[in-house]
Amino acid sequence: MKFSEAIAVLIIVAVMSLIGNLVGFHNGIVESLPGMIFLVALCVAGIALGKVVPGNIPNVAWIVLIGCIVTYPGFPGSAVFSGWVKKVSFLSLTTPILAYAGLAIGKDLDLLKQTGWRIVVVSIAVFIGTYIGSALIAQGVLTVTGQL
Amino acid sequence: MRDGIRNIKVHAIVLILVIISEFIGVHSFKVGPGTLVLLPMLYALVIGAFMGPKFLKAVNQKDMVGAGSLVGVTLMLLMARYGTTVGPNLPAIIKSGPALLLQEFGNLGTLFLGIPLAVFLGLKREAIGAAHSVAREPNVALIGDVYGFDGPEGRGVMGVYICGTVFGTIFYGLMATAAAAYLPLSPKALAMASGVGSASMMTASVSSLSAMFPQMAEELQALGAASNMLSGLDGLYMSLWMALPASEWLYRKAYRVKYGTEPERPLAEGGK
Structure with missing residues (x-):
């Protein structure tokens, strides 16, 4: 993946999210612009670190880590950054992603047909199993440690 | 990925999907004792899936592959947003550390x-x-x-x-x-x-x-x-x-x- 290509996609998605943020959540484009630019900058920094630091650490791991550090209470400017980013509704960022993913699903539908109904049934069991398994343990530990 | 970026049609369709989905907005329905929540991202996903050659024929194989190649990068903005959500809550997360680790x-x-x-x-x-x-x-x-x-x-x-x-x-x-x-x-x-x-x-x-x-x-x-x-x-x-x-x-x-x-x-x- 080229740096310039990633930035192009980021800007396209950022613009779409700004529009979605306006339509769905009535956050004006001007007021949410600093937060969106900040998020794009975090992504760019993450991709850059992914390229520079050896060890094949995925870009998204860097992006989350940097985002986490700069908004950690006590980091210089963390309150300002958090304030900007809060104007960018979380959900408005998800819509373009799933629109692209939805368009791409079409090519997997035939494959799904080939794999047959049994795999579909097993998939559902797999989804439920991991979710409920994790939730039960989390619930148990939260209860034991008195955090509920 | 290059073909995906240059595919203006895909971006235009996505933009329309975003606007329609956000316009419909979040809807919650009372179902029995619970609530069913429908989110814009679900509409975008479902309408997007219907754009394929099997249904509305708005996108062809090349468009679908192009759109798929971009999903990885589009996720990055969301991950950045997640990072900025985790940061301020890190003290609370550390407190939940044992539960978080064990539920794995x-x-x-x-x-x-x-x-x-x-x-x-x-x-x-x-x-x-x-x-x-x-x-x-x-x-x-x-x-x-x-x-x-x-x-x-x-x-x-x-x-x-x-x-x-x-x-x-x-x-x-x-x-x-x-x-x-x-x-x-x-x-x-x-x-x-x-x-x-x-x-x-x-x-x-x-x-x-x-x-x-x-x-x-x-x-x-x-x-x-x-x-x-x-x-x-x-x-x-x-x-x-x-x-x-x-x-x-x-x-x-x-x-x-x-x-x-x-x-x-x-x-x-x-x-x-």
């Missing part, structure tokens, strides 16, 4: 439910690929490495991977609302369980929970993101060291119960 073992729940069911349905060694994990990218890579992709284990893991891609997101969104409404589990526990190693599944689950419990939204999102990061870190090793051996063992047990004989030996023991 719940990901093994998939094989205890999935392997017997798969064997019962008549799958052979496909069962191990299909049910050893939730089959996201690292698990697919692992199965390919251990057994190879052309064998039954490879077919199994690819099948669940495709199912997860096609309807996993919708399923996680609805499952989260159903679990929060009908099971005696706290939204915090469900948010932690949401991190299975897929950003879109986790987002669907956490967003539904946030819509049901708006006063805890920030914390739930932070817990989900933290749990998803953990799953991304430990998922591969957990599959390799725990889930695969346990799956092999449970497969033999279930096979004996169903067929009364020992299963055939795997064709490729360590297909490297």
Whole structure:
């Protein structure tokens, strides 16, 4: 993946999210612009670190880590950054992603047909199993440690 | 990816989908004692899927491949947003540390439910690929490495991977609302369980929970993101060291119960 290509996609998605943020959540484009630019900058920094630091650490791991550090209470400017980013509704960022993913699903539908109904049934069991398994343990530990 | 970026038609369709989906907005329905939450991202996904050659014919094969090639980068902005949600909540997350770490073992729940069911349905060694994990990218890579992709284990893991891609997101969104409404589990526990190693599944689950419990939204999102990061870190090793051996063992047990004989030996023991 080229740096310039990633930035192009980021800007396209950022613009779409700004529009979605306006339509769905009535956050004006001007007021949410600093937060969106900040998020794009975090992504760019993450991709850059992914390229520079050896060890094949995925870009998204860097992006989350940097985002986490700069908004950690006590980091210089963390309150300002958090304030900007809060104007960018979380959900408005998800819509373009799933629109692209939805368009791409079409090519997997035939494959799904080939794999047959049994795999579909097993998939559902797999989804439920991991979710409920994790939730039960989390619930148990939260209860034991008195955090509920 | 270049073709995807230059494909103006795909971007235009996505923009229209975004506007329509956001315009419809978040809707909650009372269903029995619970709430069903429908989010803009679900509309975008479903309408997008109907744009394909099978239905509305708005996009062709090239457009679909182009759109698919961009999903990875489009996720980055969301991950940045997750990072900025985790940061301010880090003190609270550290307090939930034990629960957050231990719930990772719940990901093994998939094989205890999935392997017997798969064997019962008549799958052979496909069962191990299909049910050893939730089959996201690292698990697919692992199965390919251990057994190879052309064998039954490879077919199994690819099948669940495709199912997860096609309807996993919708399923996680609805499952989260159903679990929060009908099971005696706290939204915090469900948010932690949401991190299975897929950003879109986790987002669907956490967003539904946030819509049901708006006063805890920030914390739930932070817990989900933290749990998803953990799953991304430990998922591969957990599959390799725990889930695969346990799956092999449970497969033999279930096979004996169903067929009364020992299963055939795997064709490729360590297909490297």
